[in-house]
Amino acid sequence: MKTRMTFRHATIATVSVSLLAAAVSAQAANWRGWNIHPDGYPNTVALEAFAEAVADRTEGRVSPRIYNNAVLGDQSDAIEQTRNGALDFANFNMGPMGPIVNKTNVFSLPFLFTDIDQMHTVMDGEIGQRFADALEEKGLVVLSWFDSGARSIYNTRRPINTPEDVQGLKVRVMNNDLYVEMMEALGGNATPMAYGEVYQSLTTGVLDGAENNFPSFESSNHYEAAEYFSLTEHLIIPECLCVAKASWEKLSPEDQEIVREEGMAASEMQRALWVESSDESRQIVLDHGVQINEVEDKAAFQALMEPIYERFIANNPGTGELIEEIRAVE
Template identity: 85%
Template sequence: MKTVSIPRHVFTVIASVSLLAAAVSAQAANWRGWNIHPDGYPNTEALEAFSEAVAERTDGRVTPRVYNNAVLGDQSDAIEQTRNGALDFANFNMGPMGPIVPETDVFSLPFLFTDIDHMHRVMDGEIGERFADALESKGLVVLSWFDSGARSIYNTQRPIRTPEDVRGLKIRVMNNDLYVQMMAALGGNATPMAYGEVYQSLTTGVLDGAENNFPSFESSNHYEAAGYFSLTEHLIIPECLCVAKSSWDALSEEDQEIVRDEGMKASELQRALWVESSEESRQLVLDAGVEINEVDDKQAFQTLMEPMYEEFIANNPGTGELIEEIRAAQ
C-alpha cells in the first residue's frame, strides 16, 4: 500500500476548523431566560415566541430558553444574575429595579400615568430611551417594553370606594419603600412579602389583601380567597425585556439586529395578549363570585399622595422635571 504524506499545514487548517466549530457550538450553548410568570401568561407566551424566533433566525447561533415561575430565583436575585451574566435575558418589572437603577423609582409613584396608553407613549418614545440608557449602564440592555396593566387593590373584607375603606387593612405590597409609603398614606398596613406567599397569607388571615392586575389576581388563584376587587388603578408600571450586556456584547451585529427586532415583536405580542388576558381574567373572577367595583373619586386617593410626591422630589433632585415631562407626554 502506498503511503500518502499529508503536509503539516493541512493539520493546522483542520485543527483551526475544529476550534472554530467548537467556538460556534459554545456560543450556541443556550441562553437562559428568567420569567416570574406561569405557562400561558401573556408575558410567558411572548417570551416563548421571542426564543423560538431568535433561534430560528440565527440558525441556532443564539438558542434562548425561558425558565418560568421564577424557578431561577426571585426577581431581585434574577436582576443581579442577569447583570453579571449568569442569566442571559429576562422580563423584569420596574417596581423592584430601584435599588439598582434609582431613576426607575419614578414609576412607583402612584397615579403617575393617566392610563395604559399614556404609559406606552412614554416608554416607546424619547423618555423610554433615556431609561433604557440608564439600565444599560447597569448591565441590562433593553430590547423593548412590556405591559403589566394597572394595579388595583383586592381584599377579603370589603369594597374599596374611598381611602377610608383602606384604613386598617393589611395589604401585601412589592418590596419597595414607596409602596409602603403609598399604603400608609391611605391608612393601610403595608406588608412587603414574596409573591408566592400571598395566597396562603390571604387564606389564613395574615393578610387582608394585596394589589395587582386581573391576570395575576386570577392566575395566582388569589380570587379564591379575596372576594373584593376595587379598580383603584393606582400603579401602572412598565416592564422590560432585557438582555445581559455581556451576552449582548458577545453577539455579532447581525445577531444583535435579529435579537432586537424579535424583542420588539415580543412586546407587540405581549401587549395584544395582555388586553385579551385581562378581559378573560376579569370575566372569570366575576363568574366565580368576586365583587368588582369602580372607584368614582380617584382624586381623593391622588390628593393623599401629594406629600409623597413632594418628599420624593426633594430627595431626588431633577425628578420634578421628569415627572412633568412624563405627565405632559402625548
C-alpha cells in the same frame, strides 16, 4: 500536475471550511433566560416565541432557552446574574430595579401614569430610551418594554370607592417603602409580605386585602377569599426584556439586529396577550361572584399622594422634572 494541484487546493479549501464551521458551531451562544412567570402566562408565551424566533433566524448562532417560575433565583438575584453575564436575558419588572438604577424608582410612584396606553407611549418614546440608556450603563441592554397591567386593591370587607373605604384595612403591599407610604396615606395598615403567603393570610383574617392585577388575582386564587375588587389602578409599572451587555457585545451586528427585532415583536405579542388574559381573568372572577367596581373619583386618592411625591422629589434631586415630563405625555 495542474490537476493534482487543483485537487490539493480543493482539499485544503474543504478542510478550511470544515474547521471554520466547527469554530462557528463551538461559538454558538446557548443563552439562558430568567422568567418569574408560569407556563401559559402572557410574558412566558412571548418569551418562548422570542427564543424560538431568535434561534431560527440566527440559524442556531444564538440558541436561547427560557427558565420559568424563577427556578434560577428570585428577581433581585436574577438582575445581578444578568448584569454579570451569568444569565443572558430576562424579563424584569422595574419595581425591584431601583437599587441598581435609582431613577427607575419613579415607576413606583402611585398614579404616575394616566393609564396603560400612556405608559406604553412614554416607554416607547424618548423618555423610555433614557431609561434604557441608564440600564445599559449598569449592564442590561433593553430590547423592548412589556406590560404588567394596572394594580388595584381587593379585599374581604367592602367595595372601595373613596379613600375612607381603605381606612383600617390590613392590606398586603410589595416590600417597598413607597408602597407602604401609599397605603398608610390612604388610612390602611400596610403589610409587606411574601406573595406566596397572601392566600392563607386572606383566608385566616391576617390580611383584609392586597393589591394586584386581574391575571395575578385570578391565577393565585385570591378571588376565593377576597370578594371585592376595586379598580383604583394606583400602580402601572413597566417591565423590560433585557439582554446581558456581556452577551450582547459578543453578537455580530447582524445578529444584534435580529435579536432586537424579535425583542420588539415579543413586546407586541406580550401586550396583546396581556389584554386577552386580563379580560379572561376578569370574567373568571366575576363568574365566581367577585364584585368589581370602578372608582369614579381617583382625584381623591391622588391628592393624598402629594406628600409622597414631595418627599420623593426632595430625596431624589432632578426627578421633579422627569415626573412632569412623564405626565405631559399624551
